[in-house]
Structures are given as structure tokens and as C-alpha cells.
Amino acid sequence: MNESKLSELLEQAGERTAVNPPPIDAMRSGATRRRRRRTAVWSAAGTAVAVAAVIGASTALTNNGATPLEQPPVAASPVPENLRLVGVGHTAIAVPKSWGTNQLKCGTPTKNTVIVDPGPQGYCFLAQAAGIVSVRIGTKPAVEFRADETFQLNGVEAQRQRTVCTAWDADRPTTCTGAVLIPSRNVWIRAVSSAGDEAVGNALEQIWFVKDSIGVPGFRSLDLETSTDKYLAELRAAGFEWTIKTKVEPGAPKGSVLAVSPAPGTMVPNGSTLTLTLAG
Known part of the structure; x- marks a missing residue:
């Protein structure tokens, strides 16, 4: 991912609001x-x-x-x-x-x-x-x-x-x-x-x-060089929103996905907002 793409994602991040995962009884x-x-x-x-x-x-x-x-x-x-x-x-x-x-x-x-x-x-x-x-x-x-x-x-x-x-x-x-x-x-x-x-x-x-909840998609099987665009496309198709923060990670390609919160597999309400950590 190039710097202009990362900057665009960071600008979009400010417009999104995080949503806490649901109580298990809601699933x-x-x-x-x-x-x-x-x-x-x-x-x-x-x-x-x-x-x-x-x-x-x-x-x-x-x-x-x-x-x-x-x-x-x-x-x-x-x-x-x-x-x-x-x-x-x-x-x-x-x-x-x-x-x-x-x-x-x-x-x-x-x-x-x-x-x-x-x-x-x-x-x-x-x-x-x-x-x-x-x-x-x-x-x-x-x-x-x-x-x-x-x-x-x-x-x-x-x-x-x-x-x-x-x-x-x-x-x-x-x-x-x-x-x-x-x-x-x-x-x-x-x-x-x-x-x-x-x-x-x-x-x-x-x-x-489960109709009203959806599992947070995983990202670790994706190639680091191309994972972010593919992962965001998957999130978008599944109806997720997201915010973005960056972290310096030596050896990781700039803009690659380092983590997502809630963690992959967590069941959250449809349309939830996730927090993505990208290599900065």
C-alpha cells in the first residue's frame, strides 16, 4: 500500500466511531x-x-x-x-x-x-x-x-x-x-x-x-504486501465500518494490517465498527 492510500484511510478513520462487541446473550x-x-x-x-x-x-x-x-x-x-x-x-x-x-x-x-x-x-x-x-x-x-x-x-x-x-x-x-x-x-x-x-x-x-451477528474476518492468511486492500474489500462486502491507527513495526510493509479489534472470529452485531492497526 502506498503513502497516499494510507493517508486516505487515516482521513476516513476520523469519520468512523467504534462499536463495542455485544453481550453473548444478544447472539x-x-x-x-x-x-x-x-x-x-x-x-x-x-x-x-x-x-x-x-x-x-x-x-x-x-x-x-x-x-x-x-x-x-x-x-x-x-x-x-x-x-x-x-x-x-x-x-x-x-x-x-x-x-x-x-x-x-x-x-x-x-x-x-x-x-x-x-x-x-x-x-x-x-x-x-x-x-x-x-x-x-x-x-x-x-x-x-x-x-x-x-x-x-x-x-x-x-x-x-x-x-x-x-x-x-x-x-x-x-x-x-x-x-x-x-x-x-x-x-x-x-x-x-x-x-x-x-x-x-x-x-x-x-x-x-446467527442472523444478527457476524464473525470478525481474519487477515493473517493474506499476503502482507497486498493484504490491506483485500481485507478492506472483505470488510466492506460484509458491511463493517472501521477506524484506523498506525504502529511502527520493523520489517512490516507500510500500510499492512497488524491487528484488528475485536479479534478475528469474535461475533459482533451486523454493521459494527472495527479498529484496524496498520504498519506506519
């Missing part, structure tokens, strides 16, 4: 629970699940394909007090408030966490510890995503990848992975658990469609 969904819904058991300390033993082959389908897959329903409103919503567009996942955000080391979760717009991650082949559950929400499915079932999620077509558990070795716990793709909304949600396969199903049952 409501008109959806109903699916009749076959399994009960998700959450606690303020995390997810209560039993560690499943894996017998036989190192990789197995949790239901062996013998019975229909559980279809994660849209959770009913209001949001339980111990949960918070993290979203992309008008689609969100509810996770315990006790969870962190992007609690990663070398791309591996180190605590129970929701992952949204984490940015580039260095990999050091760190093994995930036992008892950890993570949920990632984004727009680009992992290359290994495969749809095992197509179903209707509150009237919207969705695809479910069956939960698969993989036994590694004596030094690494068994991990279970499942995912949901909602093509029309360009949203992908994956749950990974080293605390048993039940935690994957419980996590994917907490998908919400």
Missing part, C-alpha cells in the same frame, strides 16, 4: 435441535469425556460404517452461560468460555482451544498431549477432508467427515478427528481430540447459524 439463532441430537456435556473447566481405548487396527472409523452418522444439529438459543461463539460470517461454533484461542505450539494445540485465523505456523513435529480438544473454524478445508455423508443442517446442505481415531505409539496418545463442511457458507469446522472420540461429536454438535 441468537432461530434454529431448533435435531431430534436425534446427542447431549453435549460441557463444564466451565472443559469437556468431560472418557478416554477411548483403540483395539485392533491403528486407524478405524468410530462407527465402522455400520450405522448412520450422527448429524451435528444447530444448537438452540440462548447460548449456555459457560459457552462462547466464535464464527466465520454468520456461522459459528460454541466452545467453553474456559478454552483459549489459538493455544498452539508448532501448529499443535497445547490446551483446549478454538483455532481461528492463526496465521502461518512453524512445524516441529510436536506430539499433542493427552486430554486436549481443539476446534478449528475457517474457510479452507484441510486437503484430507472427505465427505462421508451429506445432510441438512437447519435447512442448509452440509457435509460430514466421519470421526476417525488414529493410534500412534506409546509416546503419543490416540487422536480422533472429524469435520463438517458447509459449502454454501464457505465454512469448514474440524474437531481434534486426544480425549476420546465422543469429544469430537460433542464439539461438532455446537454449530450455530
Whole structure:
């Protein structure tokens, strides 16, 4: 971004007024629970699940394909007090408030966490510890995503990848992975658990469609040299307003996006004003 463009953005910043993020009770969904819904058991300390033993082959389908897959329903409103919503567009996942955000080391979760717009991650082949559950929400499915079932999620077509558990070795716990793709909304949600396969199903049952709120878009996947124009175009298309402040950041291209507040994934009212921090 050149200096004239940055100056123009700074002039526009003075005309905009910031809006605080909403209370969680204001985020409501008109959806109903699916009749076959399994009960998700959450606690303020995390997810209560039993560690499943894996017998036989190192990789197995949790239901062996013998019975229909559980279809994660849209959770009913209001949001339980111990949960918070993290979203992309008008689609969100509810996770315990006790969870962190992007609690990663070398791309591996180190605590129970929701992952949204984490940015580039260095990999050091760190093994995930036992008892950890993570949920990632984004727009680009992992290359290994495969749809095992197509179903209707509150009237919207969705695809479910069956939960698969993989036994590694004596030094690494068994991990279970499942995912949901909602093509029309360009949203992908994956749950990974080293605390048993039940935690994957419980996590994917907490998908919400929210009309009056929208997730703050991420920016870290964009190229620094061209990120600002692309990001502002995305914000404008989603109906956001914004104010701008600058910060000296050695090595960052002038005018590139350094941060956004509220943070990516935060659900805010439609038309909210965000605060962007650009490299000055």
C-alpha cells in the first residue's frame, strides 16, 4: 500500500466511531435441535469425556460404517452461560468460555482451544498431549477432508467427515478427528481430540447459524504486501465500518494490517465498527 492510500484511510478513520462487541446473550439463532441430537456435556473447566481405548487396527472409523452418522444439529438459543461463539460470517461454533484461542505450539494445540485465523505456523513435529480438544473454524478445508455423508443442517446442505481415531505409539496418545463442511457458507469446522472420540461429536454438535451477528474476518492468511486492500474489500462486502491507527513495526510493509479489534472470529452485531492497526 502506498503513502497516499494510507493517508486516505487515516482521513476516513476520523469519520468512523467504534462499536463495542455485544453481550453473548444478544447472539441468537432461530434454529431448533435435531431430534436425534446427542447431549453435549460441557463444564466451565472443559469437556468431560472418557478416554477411548483403540483395539485392533491403528486407524478405524468410530462407527465402522455400520450405522448412520450422527448429524451435528444447530444448537438452540440462548447460548449456555459457560459457552462462547466464535464464527466465520454468520456461522459459528460454541466452545467453553474456559478454552483459549489459538493455544498452539508448532501448529499443535497445547490446551483446549478454538483455532481461528492463526496465521502461518512453524512445524516441529510436536506430539499433542493427552486430554486436549481443539476446534478449528475457517474457510479452507484441510486437503484430507472427505465427505462421508451429506445432510441438512437447519435447512442448509452440509457435509460430514466421519470421526476417525488414529493410534500412534506409546509416546503419543490416540487422536480422533472429524469435520463438517458447509459449502454454501464457505465454512469448514474440524474437531481434534486426544480425549476420546465422543469429544469430537460433542464439539461438532455446537454449530450455530446467527442472523444478527457476524464473525470478525481474519487477515493473517493474506499476503502482507497486498493484504490491506483485500481485507478492506472483505470488510466492506460484509458491511463493517472501521477506524484506523498506525504502529511502527520493523520489517512490516507500510500500510499492512497488524491487528484488528475485536479479534478475528469474535461475533459482533451486523454493521459494527472495527479498529484496524496498520504498519506506519
